[in-house]
Amino acid sequence: MNDLNPFVASVYEIWFDRLQGIRLPEKIRLIKKYQDCAAIYACADIIGLSKNLDEAEEQIIYMKKHKIGSVSYLNDNYPFFLREMNNPPCMLYYKGKANLWNTPCVAIVGARKVSSYGKIVSLQLAERMAKCNVTVVSGLAYGVDTFAHKGVLENGGNTIAVLGCGVDLCYPSSNKTLMEEIEKKGLIVSEFLPGTPPRPFRFPLRNRIISGLSQAVIVTEAGLSSGSLITAEFAAEQGRDIFSVPGNITQRNSIGTNKLIQDGAIPVVTVLDVEKNLGFTAKKEEYICDQSLGMEEKQLYDAILIEGETTIDFLCKKLKRTPSYINGLVTILEIKGVIQTCFGKIFIAK
Numbered sequence: 001m002n003d004l005n006p007f008v009a010s011v012y013e014i015w016f017d018r019l020q021g022i023r024l025p026e027k028i029r030l031i032k033k034y035q036d037c038a039a040i041y042a043c044a045d046i047i048g049l050s051k052n053l054d055e056a057e058e059q060i061i062y063m064k065k066h067k068i069g070s071v072s073y074l075n076d077n078y079p080f081f082l083r084e085m086n087n088p089p090c091m092l093y094y095k096g097k098a099n100l101w102n103t104p105c106v107a108i109v110g111a112r113k114v115s116s117y118g119k120i121v122s123l124q125l126a127e128r129m130a131k132c133n134v135t136v137v138s139g140l141a142y143g144v145d146t147f148a149h150k151g152v153l154e155n156g157g158n159t160i161a162v163l164g165c166g167v168d169l170c171y172p173s174s175n176k177t178l179m180e181e182i183e184k185k186g187l188i189v190s191e192f193l194p195g196t197p198p199r200p201f202r203f204p205l206r207n208r209i210i211s212g213l214s215q216a217v218i219v220t221e222a223g224l225s226s227g228s229l230i231t232a233e234f235a236a237e238q239g240r241d242i243f244s245v246p247g248n249i250t251q252r253n254s255i256g257t258n259k260l261i262q263d264g265a266i267p268v269v270t271v272l273d274v275e276k277n278l279g280f281t282a283k284k285e286e287y288i289c290d291q292s293l294g295m296e297e298k299q300l301y302d303a304i305l306i307e308g309e310t311t312i313d314f315l316c317k318k319l320k321r322t323p324s325y326i327n328g329l330v331t332i333l334e335i336k337g338v339i340q341t342c343f344g345k346i347f348i349a350k
Contacts, residue, residue, distance in 0.1 A: 006069025015056035089191035096187040107214040110144030118221030123151035130157025132280035165198035216241035222256030
């Protein structure tokens, strides 16, 4: 598909998607039976469907003017993983790079009222996915979603924002700049017609697409009422891997993520756990240090760089040094800004 001139579905496909009074499962049944929306239109009188094409034709004019693409369930470019769902969208509307929905994808979702801990973890996980050439899928909501999108974009990676409204609307409005950046560098997608306003009941529907597009779902922070738990439920139904970041048991936003782990989700103990479990490989990058490192500092730095993340105990065995000596070097490297600590005793080379 040409990103500058997005593909627009036929008038019969738009007509069929706009039909009122017919539920999604019935629409999918008709599509599978007739294999062509023009054929459904030809039989509309028998089936009992309206044959008015006026609104569909107006919709196509609007979409072409605003560079909004659309792909029906019958199109070869429809996302492969969504086609396998029990209740796939009849149509997808999009702005941006439609080819991204067929790349390796991982969803990062979580609480809207995100803590500083949830923010840091979401940014770091998104950064790791960017380094593994994995597309990050999220919902452009407040909180974790926002930092998931930002974390991958800031590191030159790809991201997909799945909306609970039309792709020509921004919700929340505070993410307008972020949405514009995603449109240029990534993909915005929705099953809802352009102009469809955000409503509470549309977001759970949106969540099944977030998980459906993804190989795995990571929940970084969530209370018991968080919508991200609905995404995790869809992921379980769809046979996706579910990862959850453990949190402080005294914090409300950790109850949901900790319960996911209790119920069988894979705990994210370090930010490398996702790529290791899924078999992703991060791009090798040469670190260009602005300041010279001493021989022993460089030796420690290289050991951390090779491992990605490690522990004091491992470094002591690797370099055959005492914990106090390694701790001293770690402190120096932190001050110089070339490594950072995460989860207490885990060290990440920047």
